[in-house]
Amino acid sequence: MVRDAPPLIFEDRDDAGRHLADAVAAQLPRHPGPAPLVLALPRGGVPIAVHVAARIGGELDVVIARKIGAPGHPEWGIGALAEDGPPVFDQAALTSLGLSESDLAATVAGERAELARRTHLYRADRPAPDPTAREVVVVDDGLATGVTARAALRWLHGRHPARLIVAVPVCAPQARDALTGDADAVICLSAPPQFRAVGQWYYDFTQLTDFDVARALRGFAPS
Known part of the structure; x- marks a missing residue:
């Protein structure tokens, strides 16, 4: 799904995650079968993905990109x-x-x-998550160029997910459009034409640490 909306400014990543979770849930209603796999792009995508995974009853993990x-x-x-x-x-x-x-x-x-x-x-000795034949949602806190998300999506494509979605609260319109060929759906709550940087659309865009990521992953329990 490609969805335009009036420009939004989020309070913080938790606020953005709650909004995004509703949009993802509309695309992925719960049904019998394997739970969706929600993969955050760390660090900034992790607190947002926590809300998405909890809302859709998904498994939370990370796809690590640089x-x-x-x-x-x-x-x-x-x-x-x-x-x-x-x-x-x-x-x-x-x-x-x-x-x-x-x-x-x-x-x-x-x-x-x-x-x-x-x-x-982030994983220690735990293997990377297996997306084969599963609905997979890749989550970040925003897309500027989209190149990091593209690398993650292409890596996942080689592992044959059933459906591959990228979901972000805010993105540059060009980045959103560029990813439509790499994902089955792109969910972007706000794609302001005056986009300059992801942090411009958050009142609180505090940088996260590796400890924040590890703590969020350890503490997640799907509802």
């Missing part, structure tokens, strides 16, 4: 890695910067090492 930033501008995501998958690049961004994928080999290696660190921290 943004590949532009040289000299690490906040500008021009690629991403997810789990053990290959890097996914924004080819238009590479062309505009005059870069090739090989130019970013050192950056990719560094992000893969950080991905491995977070995987161990």
Whole structure:
């Protein structure tokens, strides 16, 4: 589903999660069979995914991805890695910067090492969740370029989910539209044309820690 709405500003991620959970529940009514798998993109997607998973009676876990930033501008995501998958690049961004994928080999290696660190921290010896033949909802706190979500979706596609949904409270319209080819449905509560950054649409956009993520995952109990 692609849904436009008037621009919203959320109090915090908990507020955004409650709103998003209602929208996801409308797409995934409860039915007999395997529970939906709700996968948060850490760190920011975790508190939002907690509300989504509780609302739809889903299993909560994470899909771990890392943004590949532009040289000299690490906040500008021009690629991403997810789990053990290959890097996914924004080819238009590479062309505009005059870069090739090989130019970013050192950056990719560094992000893969950080991905491995977070995987161990969040899962320890627990295996990655199996999405095969399940309805899967990928949740983040927002989409700016969408490249990190795209890497996660493509990694999941290779594991054959029954249905793959990406759900976020707010997103850039271009990011939302770009992901329609990678997901069966895109749920975005607000896609303001004046989008500049995810944090602009939250009154409280406090950065989360690895401890926050681990605590949320440990404490989750579906209703």
